[in-house]
Amino acid sequence: MSYVEWPSSLPYASAAADWQLQPFRPFRQTTMEGGNVRNRRRPGDDVATMRWSRIFKEGEMEAFEAFVAETAGLSARWVMPVSVNGSTYERRLVQLSGDPPEYTSPATGITRVSMTLIVFPPEMTPAFESALDFSVADNSQLFPIFF
Numbered sequence: 671m672s673y674v675e676w677p678s679s680l681p682y683a684s685a686a687a688d689w690q691l692q693p694f695r696p697f698r699q700t701t702m703e704g705g706n707v708r709n710r711r712r713p714g715d716d717v718a719t720m721r722w723s724r725i726f727k728e729g730e731m732e733a734f735e736a737f738v739a740e741t742a743g744l745s746a747r748w749v750m751p752v753s754v755n756g757s758t759y760e761r762r763l764v765q766l767s768g769d770p771p772e773y774t775s776p777a778t779g780i781t782r783v784s785m786t787l788i789v790f791p792p793e794m795t796p797a798f799e800s801a802l803d804f805s806v807a808d809n810s811q812l813f814p815i816f817f
Contacts, residue, residue, distance in 0.1 A: 672796070673746075673747055673748055673749050673763060673796060674740055674741050674746065674748045675748065675749050675750070676737070676748060676749065676751065677733050677737050679730070679733045680726070680730055680733050680734060680737070681724060681730070682750050682752075683724070683751075683753070683759070684720075684723055684724060685724055685725065688721060688722070688723035688784065689720070689721065689722070689723075689756065690720065691718055691719070691720045691721075691754060691756070691789075692718060692719040694716055694718065695717060716791050717788050717789065717791065718788070719786060719787070719788060719789070720764075720786070720787045720789050721784070721785075721786055722752075722784070722785055722786070722787050723782060723783065723785075724782070724783055725776070725782050725783075726780065726781050726782075727779065727780055728779050728780075734783060738771075743770070744770065744785070745766070747763055747765045747790075748763075748764060749761055749762070749764070749795060749796065750764055752764060752789055754789065760792065761795055762789050762790060762792065762795050763789075763794050763795045764787045764788060764790065765787065765788045765790075766786070766788075767786040767787060767788045768786065769785075769786065771784065771785040
């Protein structure tokens, strides 16, 4: 199956202050007769949930809107670089989790886009060459900013 790639004209790194990651789905709990609780994993629990947010300038917002249209309103899965450890990036297959992206405008000419993504394990990411350059020139508000 072929997936759309994150546009090379857009920064992919989440704003450091907004980045959050739940590395796997919550455990399924079973209460035992003795009162203890057993946590159980299920197949498919190895997907992460990540909060992603980024401020786009006007031109970047236009490119993002075109990407939204290309992915059927972000209902489809796509491939983008994500950080699953807070410092390094790797290409992963992602999908929007539930609600559509949220747009806010902290100032004229810029828009903050926030969304919650399902991040699939590396073995589900298709192996093909990326046009993305992982050395983004504009690294303001990016990782690592944990002091």
